[in-house]
Amino acid sequence: MYRSHILVCGGTGCTSSGSEQIISTLEQELAKNGLEKEVKVIKTGCFGLCALGPIMIVYPEGSFYSMVKSEDIPEIVSEHLLKGRIVKRLLYSETVTEDTVKSLNETDFYKKQHRVALKNCGVINPENIDEYIALDGYQALGKVLTEMKPQEVIEVIKESGLRGRGGGGFPTGLKWQFAAGNESDQKYVCCNADEGDPGAFMDRSVLEGDPHVLIEAMSIAGYAIGATKGYVYVRAEYPIAVKRLQIAINQAKEYGLLGQHIFGTDFCFDMELRLGAGAFVCGEETALMTSIEGHRGEPRPRPPFPAVKGLFGKPTILNNVETYANIPQIILKGASWFNSMGTEKSKGTKVFALGGKIHNTGLVEVPMGTTLREIIEEIGGGIPNGKKFKAAQTGGPSGGCIPAEMIDIKIDYDNLIAIGSMMGSGGLIVMDEDTCMVDIAKFFLEFTVDESCGKCAPCRIGTKRMYEMLSQICKGNATLEDLDKLEELCYEIKAGSLCGLGQTAPNPVLSTLKYYRHEYEAHVVDKKCPAGVCKDLLSFEIIADKCKGCTLCSRVCPVGAIQGTVKNPHSIDKSKCIKCGACIEKCRFDAIVKK
Amino acid sequence: MKSLAELQAIRDKMKNSMNVRDDNGNKIRVVVGMATCGIAAGARPVLNGFTEEVAKRNLDNVTVTQTGCIGICQYEPVVEVYTPDGEKTTYVKMTAEKVAKVVTDHLVNGKVVSEYTIGSVAK
């Protein structure tokens, strides 16, 4: 029996900021003080506040220490653990008010969140199946196997209103129903843990922080549709996730929670991992299954849909990690518990990876229908450096931008589609006034061009042409007719592409053209980039009245483009300037401007 | 895993040991003074005594923690018990032997062991 538990984040973010080192120092210090039998150290998955890592929480007090360094550990051990004096200077500042220390759950970052899919992340030791079981793990599997018929399971999922969290938002229960309805000697359950969207890491966090939930949910799905075998397709770039998932599978097998006659019933289910090489298109369902079969991951036309002819030609369902993470709780708490959260057509919660120009970057889980304003201002803590909010990009390369005027939009599948964006896997990138929308569109197109598998021409050639046109706009070499051509091309690519990658690739362009056409026009007509990003359209100038002649700028200029003598106004030779921006950062008198 | 009962047994056993991590306010808190003089006076066996006793009896509504200087060195080891209703009881000159009685009478049955409290000792 331990009187105190210390949870140290072992997610990818905190691991890269040094949590392994923290854990080993902690263990040494505890041993040195004879506390190893009183205080237990637990490595968890991501807490969601990765920007503050390495992160640790000391229980029972619930003290939340952030940005902990190895040097701080002796103090935490001798003060907090030995003498019970919380080391205030290391506490996450949000939890410290004038005279009291708040618990993490009361901070702005967590207060509005509602954790369903992330329930166990940062709470349990993902490498210990007993901890998962302690928090009702495998109860739902036990319940369906001993008390429910497969069709009853499907009914509960249908009634819950759960929709796929992998992007499209297809009703999960319906998908299961289709697969259940097809007779076959063999069926499969697959999990899409490819997570190719740039900026998204919610699936990785579930795999790292709560791997057993996936095993439990996939087994339930297997029972519901009549499958005996599951595959998790996870990208090889997620080594921590792969390792914990493998440990979890091994433990589940040892306990007989995977394998033959689970809970003494007739149900047998087994699972395997398949590692992907990290191609975005392999997240597309038909490509993913082709890849599991051992072929090159290229999409194929649908129908036939996987529920009819999927993996190895057999009926198959494929769901996203986060989709699965909801399943056990729906079984245990009921469909009406789940569908009481969210909006009319989007039930439950959604995890977002909050990034870009925002204070609290990290993972947040909120009920569907939470407004963008609540996410950005309350949970995210607003935009840093007093800048103005300009837009939020959702859905990654398949999505689009939500302009500032729409900050009160309630986020759910249908509202996002209605304004030309998409839920996608849940990347949410916040942009401030210094972001150029044409440049953003170009960024996503560059990604698509790289990731197109090349099987069909509209996507292979069309996205490349789009990228080139955007580059010309950014250089000031385009005309208004080119903008119309670009738009036309978008619709052609959407209509002509074989798979979702090509069909959605134009979305970032279309949505920025829709809401920020004036910005495109400024590039084309005035040859200006209003946000001051597109280098070819910028020029650096020194305002003579403001320049004090301190010479700092001319000393940092890498190409010697700045002339001037001490105490006299300097000037920039535009023909030499390479627009690196070094001078503007150095000048303490705001005398240099980019136009 | 042959049956649900087997799973339940693992759950119940583990649940208790993970209780420490759940920080809701509806718990009895046992706080042991662990500043230098407390440790010197023997607070550590007292602290461990509480942890063990609480575990043995599966008291999942009790957390045991420690604190620094309470300011009454002559009475160490000092233990404060906070109940959810906001009441505080201060036990003084605690020993490992006294722990069991405090656990049974106070933590389980809600009866303060008045002969160990600061009020009766100070007289």
Ligand SMILES: Cc1cc2nc3c(=O)[nH]c(=O)nc-3n(C[C@H](O)[C@H](O)[C@H](O)COP(=O)(O)O)c2cc1C
């Ligand atoms: C190009 C492309 C990439 C995709 N990448 C992913 C991915 O990384 N993860 C994911 O879950 N779904 C991805 N999807 C969606 C899947 O094809 C599929 O719809 C989803 O995994 C189904 O699960 P769900 O119903 O639980 O959302 C992608 C789709 C396309 C077209």
Ligand code: SF4
């Ligand atoms: S749309 Fe693009 S990614 Fe999809 S099959 Fe065609 S070329 Fe490949």
Ligand code: SF4
């Ligand atoms: S932007 Fe760079 S190259 Fe141009 S003047 Fe400033 S320092 Fe020199």
Ligand code: SF4
């Ligand atoms: S750094 Fe600013 S103030 Fe100094 S010489 Fe350059 S422009 Fe003038």
Ligand code: FES
């Ligand atoms: S990885 Fe540690 S909080 Fe996210």
Ligand code: FES
């Ligand atoms: S050090 Fe023991 S009461 Fe102050």
